[in-house]
Amino acid sequence: MSGIFDAVRSVLNTRLFTLSKTDVTLASFLIFFIIILTVSILARFFSRKLLVKVTDRLHIQEGTRFIIRRITEYVLTIIGVIIAFQTIGVNLSSLAVIFGLLSVGIGFGLQNITSNLISGFILFFEQPIRVGDRITVGGTEGDVKEINIRATKIRTLSNIFIIVPNSEFVSQRVINWSHGDPEVRIDIAVGVSYNSDLDTVIKAMEEVAEENKEILTDPKPEVQLRSFGDSSWNMELRVWVRDPKRHKYIESEVNFALIRKFRKYGVEIPFPQRDLHLRSSIPIPLDSLKKESNRK
Numbered sequence: 001m002s003g004i005f006d007a008v009r010s011v012l013n014t015r016l017f018t019l020s021k022t023d024v025t026l027a028s029f030l031i032f033f034i035i036i037l038t039v040s041i042l043a044r045f046f047s048r049k050l051l052v053k054v055t056d057r058l059h060i061q062e063g064t065r066f067i068i069r070r071i072t073e074y075v076l077t078i079i080g081v082i083i084a085f086q087t088i089g090v091n092l093s094s095l096a097v098i099f100g101l102l103s104v105g106i107g108f109g110l111q112n113i114t115s116n117l118i119s120g121f122i123l124f125f126e127q128p129i130r131v132g133d134r135i136t137v138g139g140t141e142g143d144v145k146e147i148n149i150r151a152t153k154i155r156t157l158s159n160i161f162i163i164v165p166n167s168e169f170v171s172q173r174v175i176n177w178s179h180g181d182p183e184v185r186i187d188i189a190v191g192v193s194y195n196s197d198l199d200t201v202i203k204a205m206e207e208v209a210e211e212n213k214e215i216l217t218d219p220k221p222e223v224q225l226r227s228f229g230d231s232s233w234n235m236e237l238r239v240w241v242r243d244p245k246r247h248k249y250i251e252s253e254v255n256f257a258l259i260r261k262f263r264k265y266g267v268e269i270p271f272p273q274r275d276l277h278l279r280s281s282i283p284i285p286l287d288s289l290k291k292e293s294n295r296k
Contacts, residue, residue, distance in 0.1 A: 032084045039080025047073040070147070071124060112167070113150065119166035120149040129169060129176055134245045136175040137164060143245070157248070177244035183216065184244045188254050191232030193268035198225075198233075204265050205237045208257040214250050216240040231270045 047069040124147070129135055133144045135154070142156040152169065154162045168174075177184060192201050202223045209221035222238040237258075241250050262269060 035084040043073045043076035115167045116150045119170040133178040188237045193270045204261040
């Protein structure tokens with residue numbers, strides 16, 4: 001039995017490599033990863049279980065709660081890594097020099113990853129977007145579900161998840177429907193025939209806005225004549241809504257109501273028209289055709 005223990009001890013004490021003038025054995029290598037794994041599990045448990053209860057009692061917003069959980073998890077993981085290196089006897093000061101030299105060499109090949117990591121920290125602290133926000137980025141509209149260090153998860157209106165690199169939120173234009181004041185304005189454009197009665201058109205559009213319960217009365221809805229088209233007056237109904245996530249549904253409901261209301265009042269929505277002018281053909285003498293055929 002003692003021989004088995006000696007053999008196991010000999011294997012565990014076998015030197016694998018030297019890191020920062022410190023011999024790393026199989027035993028220290030296993031201890032290192034056990035500490036990292038334990039700290040990661042505890043950090044995830046603490047951030048996702050205990051912090052959730054605390055932030056719920058404090059009535060903190062969903063986006064802020066997510067940021068607090070993420071930062072806590074990352075800080076605890078970094079502390080665990082430092083403890084793990086100290087446990088196996090690696091001097092972190094000399095290790096930092098090694099990582100600094102390596103970062104110069106690999107930095108050129110990892111520019112995109114570095115950019116996304118830095119952008120992730122910018123999103124964490126500046127919070128231009130938060131978890132639960134309705135945003136439009138790159139022509140895609142959806143809700144922010146997770147903000148990670150490298151990328152952000154967005155669930156589109158079709159219930160499809162898109163992974164967007166964080167650098168796109170910093171370097172490109174992003175529309176955040178939920179940022180700041182949640183009230184947003186919707187502009188619904190519609191064309192009406194020149195033969196329509198203008199006062200009737202305005203009345204119909206105002207009634208549509210008044211009958212929709214999701215449209216706010218303050219600010220008051222507005223009806224504007226935006227331009228004179230080829231075959232119609234180009235009207236616009238401007239309304240304000242409280243829930244930005246429903247702007248597409250409200251716009252569709254208003255369009256349905258406008259069609260019904262215009263039919264009720266006899267207002268025509270014209271379709272594009274084009275006039276086709278036919279010109280008479282030029283007569284060609286038969287003699288010229290015969291001469292042309294004889295030449296061939």
